[in-house]
Amino acid sequence: MSRKTGRVYVGVGGWNYAPWRESFYPPDLAHKRELEYASRKLTSIEINATYYRTQSAASFAKWRDETPEGFIFSVKAPRFAVMRKTPQEAGESIDRFFASGVIELGDKLGPILWQFLPTKKFDAAFFDAFLSLLPKNIGDRPLIHAIEPRHESFKTAEFVALARQHGVAIVIAGDSKYPLIADLTAPFVYARIMGTREAEPQGYDAAALDGWAKRARRWAEGSAPEDLPSLTQAKPKKMSRDVFLYVISGAKERNPAAAMALIERLSR
Numbered sequence: 615m616s617r618k619t620g621r622v623y624v625g626v627g628g629w630n631y632a633p634w635r636e637s638f639y640p641p642d643l644a645h646k647r648e649l650e651y652a653s654r655k656l657t658s659i660e661i662n663a664t665y666y667r668t669q670s671a672a673s674f675a676k677w678r679d680e681t682p683e684g685f686i687f688s689v690k691a692p693r694f695a696v697m698r699k700t701p702q703e704a705g706e707s708i709d710r711f712f713a714s715g716v717i718e719l720g721d722k723l724g725p726i727l728w729q730f731l732p733t734k735k736f737d738a739a740f741f742d743a744f745l746s747l748l749p750k751n752i753g754d755r756p757l758i759h760a761i762e763p764r765h766e767s768f769k770t771a772e773f774v775a776l777a778r779q780h781g782v783a784i785v786i787a788g789d790s791k792y793p794l795i796a797d798l799t800a801p802f803v804y805a806r807i808m809g810t811r812e813a814e815p816q817g818y819d820a821a822a823l824d825g826w827a828k829r830a831r832r833w834a835e836g837s838a839p840e841d842l843p844s845l846t847q848a849k850p851k852k853m854s855r856d857v858f859l860y861v862i863s864g865a866k867e868r869n870p871a872a873a874m875a876l877i878e879r880l881s882r
Contacts, residue, residue, distance in 0.1 A: 618835075618854055619834050619835050619854050620802070620833070620834040620835075620836075620854040620855040620856040620857060621834070621856045621857070622657075622830045622831070622833075622834050622856075622857040622859065622880050623657045623658035623686050623724070623856070623857065623858050623859065624656060624657055624658060624830075624859045624860075624861075624873050624876045624877050624880070625656040625657060625658035625659045625660065625859075625860055625861075625873055626652075626656065626659060626660070626860060626861050626862070626869045626870055626873050627659075627660045627662050627690075627860060627862045627869075628659065628660070628661070628662045628663065629648050629649045629652045629653075629659055630645075630648060631866060631867075633866070633867040634648075634867065634870060636867075637867045637868070637870070637871070638652075638655075638870040638871070639651060639652075649677060649680050649681065650680045650681070652870070653680065653681040653682060653685045654682060655870065655874055656870070656873050656874070656877070657684075657685060657686070657877060658685065658686045658687065658688065658724065658858060658860070659685075659687055659688075660687075660688045660689075660690060660727065660860050660862070661677070661687050661688065661689045661690060662690045664689050664690050664691065664692060664711075664716075665690040665691070665692060665693050665729070666692075666693065667692075668692070668710070668711070668714050669714060669715070669716075670714070670715060671714065671715025671718045672715070672718075673715075674715050674716055674717075674718035674719050675715075675718040677719065677722075678718060678719050678720055678722050681722060685722055686722055686723075686724040686858070687719055687722050687723060687724055688724045688725045688726070688727055688760075688804070688858055688860070689716055689719070689723070689724075689725075689726050689727065690727045690729060691708075691711060691726050691727060691728045691729075692707060692710075692711050694707040695707035695708050695711060695728070696728055696729060696730050696731070696734075697731065700740075701740060701743035701744050701746075701747060704744055704747065705747045708747055708748070708749075712749060712752060716752075717752045717753070717755060723755070723757075724758070724858060725758045725759060725760045725783070725802065725804055725858055726748070726757060726758070726759050726760070727759075727760050727761075727762060727785070727804070728748075728759060728760065728761045728762065729762040729764070729785075730761070730762065730763050730764060730765075731764065732764040732765055732792070733765065734763070734764070734765055735765050735767045736763065736765065736767040736768045736770060736772075736773050738772055738773075738776060741773070741776055742776055742780075745759075745761070745776065745777070745780040745782055746780070748780070748782065758783070758800065758801075758802055759782045759783070759800075760782065760783040760784070760785050760800070760804035760858075761777060761782050761783070761784060761785065762784075762785035762787065762792075762806070763784070763785075763792075763793065763795075764787075764792045764793070765793070766793050768793055768795065769793045769795060769845060770845065771845050771846045773795075773845075774795065774797045774799060774845050774846050775846070777797075777799040777800070778797075778799040778800075781799070781800050781801070782799060782800055783798075783799055783800035783802055783803060783804045784797060784799050784804075785804050785805070785806055786803065786804065786805040786806070786842070787806055787808065788805055788806065788807035788808065788809065788826070789807050789808050789809025789822075789864070790806075790807075790808040790809070790863070792808075794842070794843065795845060796838065796839070796842035796843055796844055797844045797845055797846055797850070798833075798838055798850035798855070799850075801853065801855060801856075802855050802856045802857070802858065803833040803834075803855050803856070803857045803858065804858045805826075805829075805830075805833075805857070805858070805859045805860070806860045806862045807826060807859070807860070807861055807862065807864075808861075808862050808863040808864050809822070809864050810861060810863075810864030810865045810866070810868045810869055810872050811864065811865050811868070812865040812867070812868060814865075814868065815868070815871060816868065816871045816872055816875040817861065817864065817865060817868035817869060817871055817872030817875070818872055818875075823872065823875050823876060823879060824879065825841075826859070826876060827876055827879035827880050829841075829842065830857050830859050830876070830880060831880065833855055833857045834854060834855060834856070834857050835854065836852045836853050836854050836855060837852075838850060859876065860873075861873045861876075
């Protein structure tokens with residue numbers, strides 16, 4: 615029996631950021647305990663170290679063990695995969711990434727994020743082939759994927775249809791300079807909001823936080839927020855969806871506070 619409402623996971627990108635030693639972490643907290651602390655204040659974290667270099671199976675296992683039950687990681691796929699000129703070249707990097715030990719995250723493994731450079735334009739043939747390369751599972755563990763395009767050429771119904779065909783979520787880039795594509799294309803939602811401001815103690819003002827909490831609830835319940843634009847007329851399948859909402863970029867020192875404020879609102 616399916617759940618009537620999906621779960622909403624809220625977090626930030628990474629856990630090692632020097633200014634958070636003053637604004638988020640207790641002053642006497644050992645560096646090696648930062649993930650342990652962050653994972654008890656947030657419900658998810660987007661691992662971004664994987665974008666820059668290959669991580670070991672031992673690292674994934676360590677991160678799994680340092681976090682509480684029910685906590686979820688998303689994992690940013692390596693830049694070496696998304697910067698290749700051909701799908702064939704990308705396929706080799708994709709295989710290496712999944713062989714590196716990401717499966718060691720176990721039940722705490724959430725979506726895999728594939729982020730493309732702002733210079734990468736939409737090419738239907740390339741992306742059809744690329745999305746076909748993304749594995750549906752590792753062994754008996756299912757995998758889910760999200761794609762983040764950053765060029766305006768992706769704002770087309772053809773791209774939405776392609777993502778929907780492959781069951782891949784298009785990242786909803788909120789409050790950012792990147793294209794906002796809010797069409798739902800997968801059984802889950804992946805949003806990255808990037809508008810925090812240093813002047814706001816919680817990153818966003820109360821109205822903005824209320825707005826994102828309301829959108830997250832609607833996604834989890836199976837609806838699409840009416841205040842976000844869609845590129846297609848086709849209505850997404852009515853179903854509960856897990857939601858992964860990350861506060862990214864902006865005034866980064868405020869992002870944990872914004873995430874915690876959203877978690878508090880969603881718990882009411």
